[in-house]
Amino acid sequence: MSTAASPGPRQRLLASAQRLTAVQGVGVGVDAILEDASVARRSLYQHFGGKAELIAASLLESAHKDEERYRAALNSGGRDPRRRVLAVFDQLEQTTSTPGFRGCRYVSAELSLTDPDHPAHQVTRSYTERLHALFEKELADLGNPDPAAGADQLLVLIDGVLVLAALRPGSHPAQTVRPLVEQLLDNVASKEPSPVVR
Amino acid sequence: MSTAASPGPRQRLLASAQRLTAVQGVGVGVDAILEDASVARRSLYQHFGGKAELIAASLLESAHKDEERYRAALNSGGRDPRRRVLAVFDQLEQTTSTPGFRGCRYVSAELSLTDPDHPAHQVTRSYTERLHALFEKELADLGNPDPAAGADQLLVLIDGVLVLAALRPGSHPAQTVRPLVEQLLDNVASKEPSPVVR
DNA sequence: TAGTAGATCGACTGATCGTTCTACTATAGA
DNA sequence: TCTATAGTAGAACGATCAGTCGATCTACTA
Numbered sequence: 340m341s342t343a344a345s346p347g348p349r350q351r352l353l354a355s356a357q358r359l360t361a362v363q364g365v366g367v368g369v370d371a372i373l374e375d376a377s378v379a380r381r382s383l384y385q386h387f388g389g390k391a392e393l394i395a396a397s398l399l400e401s402a403h404k405d406e407e408r409y410r411a412a413l414n415s416g417g418r419d420p421r422r423r424v425l426a427v428f429d430q431l432e433q434t435t436s437t438p439g440f441r442g443c444r445y446v447s448a449e450l451s452l453t454d455p456d457h458p459a460h461q462v463t464r465s466y467t468e469r470l471h472a473l474f475e476k477e478l479a480d481l482g483n484p485d486p487a488a489g490a491d492q493l494l495v496l497i498d499g500v501l502v503l504a505a506l507r508p509g510s511h512p513a514q515t516v517r518p519l520v521e522q523l524l525d526n527v528a529s530k531e532p533s534p535v536v537r
Numbered sequence: 538m539s540t541a542a543s544p545g546p547r548q549r550l551l552a553s554a555q556r557l558t559a560v561q562g563v564g565v566g567v568d569a570i571l572e573d574a575s576v577a578r579r580s581l582y583q584h585f586g587g588k589a590e591l592i593a594a595s596l597l598e599s600a601h602k603d604e605e606r607y608r609a610a611l612n613s614g615g616r617d618p619r620r621r622v623l624a625v626f627d628q629l630e631q632t633t634s635t636p637g638f639r640g641c642r643y644v645s646a647e648l649s650l651t652d653p654d655h656p657a658h659q660v661t662r663s664y665t666e667r668l669h670a671l672f673e674k675e676l677a678d679l680g681n682p683d684p685a686a687g688a689d690q691l692l693v694l695i696d697g698v699l700v701l702a703a704l705r706p707g708s709h710p711a712q713t714v715r716p717l718v719e720q721l722l723d724n725v726a727s728k729e730p731s732p733v734v735r
Numbered sequence: 736t737a738g739t740a741g742a743t744c745g746a747c748t749g750a751t752c753g754t755t756c757t758a759c760t761a762t763a764g765a
Numbered sequence: 766t767c768t769a770t771a772g773t774a775g776a777a778c779g780a781t782c783a784g785t786c787g788a789t790c791t792a793c794t795a
Contacts, residue, residue, distance in 0.1 A: 348772070364651050366564070369753060379773040380754085390753065446700050447648035450640045453561045467704045491701070491713045498704070499697025502644055503689070506665045506696070515689045522720045546742065567783060577743040579786080588783065736795100743790075751782070760773075765766100 349386045351376040356397035362441070365394055365448050365459065395458035398448060402466040409473060420481040421524045424474070424493070428520055431497065432513035435504035442505035446498060470494060482527045492523055547584045549574040554595035560639070563592055563646050563657065593656035596646060600664040607671060618679040619722045622672070622691070626718055629695065630711035633702035640703035644696060668692060680725045690721055 346354070355376035359367045369390050373380055387393040409427060416426030434440065441447075445463040452459055474493045478486035496516055503512040544552070553574035557565045567588050571578055585591040607625060614624030632638065639645075643661040650657055672691045676684035694714055701710040 362651075364649065366649075366651065368751075370751085377773095380775080381756090382772065384754070385771080442648045446644070446704070449704055450645035451562060451564075451649045453564065464704060464706075467701075471705070488713050491705075491708055491710055492717055494705075495694060495697035495701050495710050495714050496717075497697070498700040499693035499695070502696040502700055503665075503693050506644070506647055506662060507669075507689075507692075508662075510689055512689060512693050515686050516693050518724070519690055519694075519717055519721060523717060526716070566781075568781085578745080578784085580742060582784070583741080738793105738795080740793085741791085744788085746786090748785075749783100752780080753778100754780105755778070756776085758774085758776105761771085763768100763770080765768080 348376070348378045348382045352378055352383060352386065352393060353397050353400050356393055357401050360394065360397065360448075361444060362439075365451050391458055394448075395462050398445065398459050398462045398466075401444060402462060402469075406466070406469055406473070409470065413473075413477065420477060421521075424477055424481075424524055425517070425520060427497070428500070428513050428517060431500050432511060435500065435513055436511065440504060443498065443501040446501065467494065470497075481524060483524075484526070489523060489526065493520075496520060496523075546574070546576045546580045550576055550581060550584065550591060551595050551598050554591055555599050558592065558595065558646075559642060560637075563649050589655055589657070592646070593660050596643065596657050596660045596664075599642060600660060600667075604664070604667055604671070607668060611671075611675065618675055619719075622675055622679075622722055623715070623718060625695070626698070626711050626715060629698050630709060633698065633711055634709065638702060641696065641699040644699065665692065668695075676722075679722060682724070687721060687724070691718075694718060694721075 352372065355372050355378075356367075359372055359375055363371075369380075369383065372393070373383065383390075383393060387396060408430070412427045412430040413423045415430075416423035445466055448459050449463045471487075471490045471494060474490040475486045478489040478493075483489045496519060500512040500516055503510065550570065553570050553576075554565075557570055557573055561569070567578075567581065570591070571581060581588075581591060585594060606628070610625045610628040611621045613628075614621035643664055646657050647661045669685075669688045669692060672688040673684045676687040676691075681687045694717060698710040698714055701708065
């Protein structure tokens with residue numbers, strides 16, 4: 340059952356929703372998703388119950404991928420905790436420099452969906468919490484005196500980079516913000532300013 | 538002519554658009570705006586040409602107010618350049634802590650409006666540029682070696698705070714991020730870590 | 736007094752929205 | 766072979782969307 344033979348309507352709907360919302364935002368029409376996925380109208384409502392649930396499910400799947408992408412970026416930095424976090428901003432620079440970049444999917448969903456009861460909100464917030472836990476652990480390994488606060492600072496920098504890249508297309512905020520990240524990472528238990536790095 | 542007798546339909550439309558988009562986003566219906574402003578349908582199209590132009594005009598008016606609010610926040614910090622910038626984050630903490638806070642109006646517009654030709658984009662981007670110039674001048678007064686980059690960093694922090702406050706309702710990113718702002722401000726021409734201020 | 740411009744009313748168009756529905760088809764298990 | 770099950774196709778629902786337009790009213794001006 341559900342071997343990797345052919346993707347099946349449910350998976351095709353999720354894939355199309357992710358692809359189309361990335362370009363047109365969460366306001367995409369149901370018709371466009373159905374056509375892109377080559378799925379009958381009825382199947383959408385049988386599998387997800389409605390558009391809102393499909394959007395939330397596609398965001399959830401996308402969030403798992405992106406979380407994995409953050410983990411991969413961290414691991415690409417090797418074992419040095421400092422380089423691990425800096426590698427995340429290297430990836431951010433790449434992401435925000437890609438020509439088609441239109442801003443963060445989750446921030447867009449959070450701000451575009453007015454209804455506070457929309458199921459997508461739960462997805463974006465729990466995704467944020469998972470990223471927070473991810474960075475909190477990294478900072479704890481680094482000896483940061485307050486890893487929770489540090490993770491909040493990192494999330495501010497990451498989301499800020501993603502927003503400013505959309506708001507100021509020419510700039511490269513992921514590069515510009517790098518000194519701040521380094522200072523954040525140098526904030527270890529010993530309060531004295533870190534010496535020249537390497 | 539156009540004394541301050543009664544606001545007039547054009548001003549009422551702008552006021553209603555600002556009020557309603559703050560709650561329902563830029564996706565508000567024309568009908569809702571018309572009803573809130575007690576303005577005839579035809580007047581909207583006579584004054585603005587369409588919904589997109591009304592949204593852009595209301596964002597522009599709102600941007601002027603917010604730019605003035607940033608100036609006021611800076612001035613509330615007195616003459617010490619460091620305290621002036623920190624005062625901005627004091628105000629951010631207040632703004633993001635207000636119960637009804639739903640995220641930054643301009644970020645929301647930028648991400649919600651898919652059409653790249655929507656006139657609102659021009660407004661949000663020029664607003665960002667004006668804020669950039671505002672902070673660049675402050676940092677120049679502070680002796681910052683690269684005021685333009687520093688202004689970018691400040692904008693990343695500000696937008697990041699506004700986003701994270703929406704994405705993590707309980708947190709207080711404007712407070713959490715304060716040490717980063719202080720480090721940013723201490724980045725003066727002399728590379729050595731600045732001594733205790735004052 | 737007549738003329739003009741601006742504001743308002745409200746019906747209307749055509750398109751699109753998300754959703755529900757009936758009917759037909761293909762496949763797999765009993 | 767009979768029967769669920771799950772899929773497709775597509776008409777149609779009611780609601781809402783942005784936008785258009787003729788007619789009327791008001792206020793100021795010549």
